[in-house]
Amino acid sequence: MTMQQIPAQGAEQEQRVVELSISGMTCASCVGRVERKLGKLDGVQASVNLPLETAVVRVPASISDQDLIDTVVATGYGAHVVKPEHDVEGGHDHDHTPSLLGARLTLAAVLSVPVLLISMVPALQFTNWGWVVFGLSLPVVTWSAWPFHRAAAINARHLSSTMDTLVSIGVTAAFLFSSWQLFADPTLTQHGGMAGMDMSEYSLYFEVAAVVVTFLLLGRFLEASAKQRAGNALKSLLTLGAKEAHVLRTVDGERTEVTLPAQALIPGDEFVVRPGEKIATDGVVIEGHSALDTALLTGESIPVEVTAGDAVTGATINTSGRLVVRATRVGSDTVLSQMGRLVSQAQSGKARIARLADRISAVFVPVVLVIAIVTFVLWLLLTGDLDAAFTASVTVLVIACPCALGLATPTALLTGTGRGAQLGILIRGPQVLEDTRTVDTIVLDKTGTITTGTMAVDDVVSLHDASGAELLRLAGAVEAQSEHPIAQAIARHATDAGRLPAARDFSSAPGGGVRGTVDGVTVTAGRTGWLERNGIRPNDVDMAAFGAVEDAGTTAVWVAIDDAVAGFVTLSDSIKDGSAAAIERLRRLGLRPVLLTGDNRAVALQVAATVGIDAADVHAGVTPAGKVDVVRGLQAAGATVAMAGDGVNDAAALAQADLGIAMGSGTDVAIEAADLTVMGNSLEQVAQAIELSRRTLSAIKGNLFWAFFYNAVGIPVAAFGLLNPMLAGAAMAASSVLVVANSLRLRGFGR
Known part of the structure; x- marks a missing residue:
């Protein structure tokens, strides 16, 4: 096992930073648990990133890598040390990979449709239909729902609970209760339609279990797909460099060009760069004159003139004359690689987002379990009727089954992001929406964003x-x-x-x-x-x-x-046309615009004056690393910062910001490092993206309120025996319809 060690800035002597890949985390409470356990090791500080499934751990010399891994494993999760080349093979939770989740979701959807139709439409019911529905539901509540059951079991071992606990208990209760009813009376569904069933006492809820699993797997699948894309920024960054270099070699006393892979260069090699080619690695010009297009790395719109003796950076483009360059830095020492590390470190240090449903469910789940147990005991003591006691307690679990709670976030997110896609706005995930709520400052890159x-x-x-x-x-x-x-x-x-x-x-x-x-x-x-x-x-x-x-x-x-x-x-x-109007709209949204650029101050001030940005909020001549420092400085001053940019030079700052917004006309690495992407090149879309995100978050909050309000009313009614399981299922369906209807209102945004 190999280890990635990064020099720890400002750390005490003999400390290092280790990056762990952690599998099995599903929610904010998982993140908190891992951080607390690692923090109990003497001198260890850990920051866990849920979307990336990594932990950046500051470790003293007395703690080994195996100590860290053993601690995470003892907490109930998988872990290994990330390899230097960012190869995290084997580090993912296979239950949560998009491909396997896709298979689970497909099976659940295919089987849940007939289960729902047969159970809810009397005209489709046939002799002994209950046994067919039982058989169709069994794979859904076992294999398809396995990620929920597994996570719930891990949490139970550590005496904690999450949304997975709610899902697992609710699905299992609905399925087992229905199975018990069916096995207790095998002739329950021997007649087609609803004939022969006493709905006041008995009912089957296989469709409840199957549909809940299907909807929640859809949300989990989309989340896993987003996580898989989260690491693409570094891959995109590394592909920007030149693939080949024309290296000068002396053969039989004559200088000839030999084409080699760029990664084969070593310091001291001399290579030729023709017009239109990328410079293969960092170096010094030893022959020729040219103008270099450095906008990709520095954001400078004006080409930089270079001649013999001038330093040049890998991945910049030679626009005119022929150059001969002597390599000075190669591989991980180049500016491009250093920027890759900036992106990685900024993402790892990003503020953790605790999802609303998980935070509430940490209290909600144990309360529901206690209520169900108390209901069972009291009914048994007061009435002596075991069937009535079990029915009442299971009704509590059925009505507490988090269908509406589980739909609250995915339906609003799907509707909001779907409408956003129509408008050319891509929202990376639910954590982005929380960020937009508190953002009060927006940092705008000049080149490619405003201009x-x-x-x-x-x-x-x-x-x-x-x-x-x-x-x-x-x-x-x-x-x-x-x-x-x-x-x-x-x-x-x-x-x-x-x-x-x-x-x-x-x-x-x-x-x-x-x-x-x-x-x-x-x-x-x-x-x-x-x-x-x-x-x-x-x-x-x-x-x-x-x-x-x-x-x-x-x-x-x-x-x-x-x-x-x-x-x-x-x-x-x-x-750009519309930049001034867009900045005025951002001000109306309560945001303070700040201009950040690698260009000189005279250019920056001229642009700022044209679009309506205060001169005091202009930062010019800023390097890529300096852009990160500016964002950090604003955050240290108490601002919640959004950053909009389009170049590689913006990627680290986009990752560092509380909310990163990439212009879609920019580079892939900027888009991958951002939380929001606007596919056009208009700054007006940035304001629209923030407004849509806030509206979507508002819908999610409304959904969660109604979901918990339904539980707050329904659970006491069920505990008093005033609600049978069938009506509980109907009430749960009604709450789900309400949540979906509220989410669908987002389809009218921007019309």
């Missing part, structure tokens, strides 16, 4: 004789010959204004600019240094105008005609 993430021309400034239109036409003609992203943005804008003439005698310098002849005049476009290299020197007035626009947060490109400055073109990352 489009694509450079576009803002203005063409003519400083001398040439008109702006002529300046754009000439600049577009020469820039069209370049593959640099800024050059392409200028060319696109110029093309929109009209057909471009051809450029001759074209030349360019990576990171500098372009030069060519258009309609008989020489056109030079680029940075100040490029103009000076071609003998063109802007005067002080021109430099002041150029500097002013750059200080305002835009990118500017000089344009010179016949070796004389004619003007410049300004570009910026354009703001």
Whole structure:
């Protein structure tokens, strides 16, 4: 067995952090039990994550890995130490894997339909139909319901209870009571329809047991599917890197390229990166000039110019010139891998969500059991009638069977998430809904969230004789010959204004600019240094105008005609339509918007002013790790933080936030790390997602209220013998209909 050891920041000497994979947990009370048991070990601190089924444990040198595993096993759950490569094979509870739960659900659904129809529709009943229903129900309440029975048995061994206990007892009571009635009088259903049955004394509740199992397995299946996807963020992150590298090797005194897998690189290897290729690993440029698209990792919309001696990061994209890079960090030491660890640690440290039904059932279950026992004893003592005592106590259990309670969350969640899917909003699970209730601050990434993430021309400034239109036409003609992203943005804008003439005698310098002849005049476009290299020197007035626009947060490109400055073109990352309206809607929802970006402060302030974010709430020049720090800082100040972003650089912050919201136009890793995903690229959908989540949570709370209100009224009535099991079943069905009807109201959201 291998161990993953992570340096523990701020830990005492000789401490380490161990990640455990834990199987068999089903609810918040399971999480609390594991944490308490591990916490009893001297010097051990544990944080258990239910959706990921993991525990991050801070361990002193005196405690071994086996001590941790033995403690978890003694608590009633399975455990093993996670391998470094995040291989958790064998660490899942096989009863809760989506494939096996799907098989259990399919069997339950197929058998429950005829059980329900035969039991509830007299016209479909035939001679001795009760025995057929008994046979059809038996696999449902045993094999299909096994995960509930198993969890209930584990909890019982530790003198505790959860929703699984309620389900197991309710299903078992309904089935055994019905079986007892049938075996006690084998001729109970010898007549078709309802003939021959005295409904005031006897009834069969096989359909109650079967349908309860089917509905609750559906919720458990959806939950298990969500858990299986929870670890995909790290896989998505690791697939972003380059798959191959063109490594330079000396063979017979000549330098040749050898294509190798990127993971085969070692520090010191030199490799070639052509335009359009990803850089295989972190390194230093030793030859060539180019512009790198680093938006995937840093969020910067403007390409970064690199030349010999500059450091480069793996997974960034070479947009123009040929580079030769010497590898400095490989494998787990790269920036990409470090970001993977950030995502993992942020997810493991996320606040635990205790589900409402589980919290209440921890008290509700033992109370119901006590009431059922007291009912049986009192009826037996007061009447001496064993059948009446058993009937009354079982009626208490039947009416307490948590059908409505079990439906309260899944039906509202299914309806809310279904409506969300129609609106392009994906809600990861019920724990997300609780987060939206208390969120008071929303952190918005700039690039790709508020802005489009694509450079576009803002203005063409003519400083001398040439008109702006002529300046754009000439600049577009020469820039069209370049593959640099800024050059392409200028060319696109110029093309929109009209057909471009051809450029001759074209030349360019990576990171500098372009030069060519258009309609008989020489056109030079680029940075100040490029103009000076071609003998063109802007005067002080021109430099002041150029500097002013750059200080305002835009990118500017000089344009010179016949070796004389004619003007410049300004570009910026354009703001999405509707961003300002969306931020105003977020404010109306009670959220304080905060802008977070890797761009410079001038750009950030300009964007903030345009969309209505206070300058005091702008954080610029922030690294991926720094974004996590900003979120943590807001949380430490008492804020409950939502984070919206779309890039790999946002993934760790999305996981750290109390509520992570990914823009669907972004990267897979951002989407996997988030709690909410909006499939469009509009910030308006973010506000709509929060509103839908709050509405769905409200429906769940309403459902739980009515489910428990029904129990609060029905249980005393049943205990006093004023309710027979058939009416108890009908009342339970009515409560379920009420819960479903309340949930279906969510279908009208946003219409």
